[in-house]
Amino acid sequence: MKPHQSIRIITLGCAKNMVDSEVLMGQLKVNNIKVLRENDKGHAHTVVINTCGFINDAREESIDTILGYIEEKKKGRIKNVFVMGCLSERFREPLLKEIPEVDEYFGVHDIAKIVERMGAEFRQNLVGDRMLTTPNHYAYLKIAEGCNRSCSFCAIPGIRGQHISKSMEDIVLEATKLAKQGVKEILLISQDLTYYGLDLYKKQMLPELVEKLSDLKLFDWIRLHYLYPTTLPSGLIDTIASRPDVCNYIDIPLQHINNRILKSMKRGVTAGETRKLISQFRQRLPEMAIRTAFIVGYPGETEDEFNELKQFIKETRFDRVGVFTYSHEEDTAAFRLKDDIPEKAKLARASELMEIQEEISRDLNALKVGKTFKVLIDRQEGEYFVGRTEFDSPEIDNEVLINVSANLKIGDFCTVKITGADAFDLYGCLTDNHSLPL
Numbered sequence: 001m002k003p004h005q006s007i008r009i010i011t012l013g014c015a016k017n018m019v020d021s022e023v024l025m026g027q028l029k030v031n032n033i034k035v036l037r038e039n040d041k042g043h044a045h046t047v048v049i050n051t052c053g054f055i056n057d058a059r060e061e062s063i064d065t066i067l068g069y070i071e072e073k074k075k076g077r078i079k080n081v082f083v084m085g086c087l088s089e090r091f092r093e094p095l096l097k098e099i100p101e102v103d104e105y106f107g108v109h110d111i112a113k114i115v116e117r118m119g120a121e122f123r124q125n126l127v128g129d130r131m132l133t134t135p136n137h138y139a140y141l142k143i144a145e146g147c148n149r150s151c152s153f154c155a156i157p158g159i160r161g162q163h164i165s166k167s168m169e170d171i172v173l174e175a176t177k178l179a180k181q182g183v184k185e186i187l188l189i190s191q192d193l194t195y196y197g198l199d200l201y202k203k204q205m206l207p208e209l210v211e212k213l214s215d216l217k218l219f220d221w222i223r224l225h226y227l228y229p230t231t232l233p234s235g236l237i238d239t240i241a242s243r244p245d246v247c248n249y250i251d252i253p254l255q256h257i258n259n260r261i262l263k264s265m266k267r268g269v270t271a272g273e274t275r276k277l278i279s280q281f282r283q284r285l286p287e288m289a290i291r292t293a294f295i296v297g298y299p300g301e302t303e304d305e306f307n308e309l310k311q312f313i314k315e316t317r318f319d320r321v322g323v324f325t326y327s328h329e330e331d332t333a334a335f336r337l338k339d340d341i342p343e344k345a346k347l348a349r350a351s352e353l354m355e356i357q358e359e360i361s362r363d364l365n366a367l368k369v370g371k372t373f374k375v376l377i378d379r380q381e382g383e384y385f386v387g388r389t390e391f392d393s394p395e396i397d398n399e400v401l402i403n404v405s406a407n408l409k410i411g412d413f414c415t416v417k418i419t420g421a422d423a424f425d426l427y428g429c430l431t432d433n434h435s436l437p438l
């Protein structure tokens with residue numbers, strides 16, 4: 001079959017989906033197919049949409065995007081529309097009926113099939129040759145696929161399947177290739193980082209993997225995302241504490257703090273264990289930035305249970321918090337429960353928590369004024385260079401704004417003295433010897 005000459009890849013959803021798109025783009029590129037990212041200039045005959053399908057809002061966005069490109073196809077501006085990812089993995093049959101204009105639907109494990117459908121040859125040995133969609137100085141490194149947990153509200157195990165760890169060799173090879181592309185910060189991701197190795201090596205191997213990546217001496221920052229709050233691999237805190245290139249930062253979604261709800265969510269952790277875990281981190285790594293996420297409006301969540309969560313957030317003063325409203329998902333254990341919290345109440349609870357967190361973030365940021373931090377420049381925006389400290393992950397956390405008069409380039413590290421702060425941003429200026437490492 002004659003290869004599709006030019007293909008634009010549209011990526012929706014999480015960073016794990018983004019890596020899948022980048023792997024697909026890498027495969028198409030080595031087959032000399034012109035590959036465009038979503039915002040790249042130029043025309044593409046074919047569009048592949050990598051969808052997200054795990055909660056309602058994400059599904060709507062995916063369907064709107066598909067319908068948008070079907071309109072382009074009807075107008076003859078593009079020839080083909082293909083759909084891949086979580087939405088088509090989960091809802092292929094109804095999609096085939098609802099939107100038959102899509103040339104073909106693929107799942108989450110179909111990259112080889114897609115490459116062949118594009119008339120190209122899938123290269124099995126192409127480990128880590130990704131076409132990055134992030135700025136070249138940072139990249140996500142997916143260390144496993146799927147999840148073996150059974151959180152009652154979550155459809156992901158049903159979409160992405162059981163947990164499959166990548167081999168350490170493949171991860172190190174991929175990381176080395178990313179460094180060759182100029183990547184200075186790698187963000188380790190999977191559904192549950194703490195599970196890494198249990199399938200392949202029959203024991204948790206996250207600390208060993210992080211140390212192996214750190215021993216490469218290729219990255220300034222190694223960041224850990226999506227830790228699960230039970231069974232933290234022993235030695236992980238020591239690894240973070242002893243390795244300056246491992247960011248003093250963790251992302252550990254907790255979802256709730258009330259014992260009845262944690263039990264109903266099948267999280268396998270209690271409020272007491274959660275508090276103990278956080279204080280363990282705080283005692284050992286007082287400077288560490290802790291990001292977490294909570295769900296409000298879970299079936300049956302009473303005012304008291306919500307207030308308990310509110311109090312927990314006020315007391316614990318997390319550095320970064322994401323709040324989601326409960327989404328009643330088919331094929332999940334919670335779907336048997338009555339989705340009895342009205343949408344309006346869910347949204348009100350979510351914004352109440354975000355208001356509390358905004359004040360906490362403002363206070364914590366104010367404590368940074370006068371201090372000096374190593375900052376990675378992500379972009380230039382108007383009169384500012386915009387960067388991050390090791391306590392901030394791209395796209396989701398705080399940023400540092402430096403006046404554009406500073407002689408900087410995107411991807412540079414520099415040393416910045418913080419001169420001002422608000423709830424989610426810091427303002428700073430370069431120190432005299434800003435190019436010298438801190």
Ligand code: SF4
Pocket residue numbers: 147148149150151154155156157191192228
């Ligand atoms: S850990 Fe829980 S919430 Fe996260 S992907 Fe697995 S089942 Fe879903």
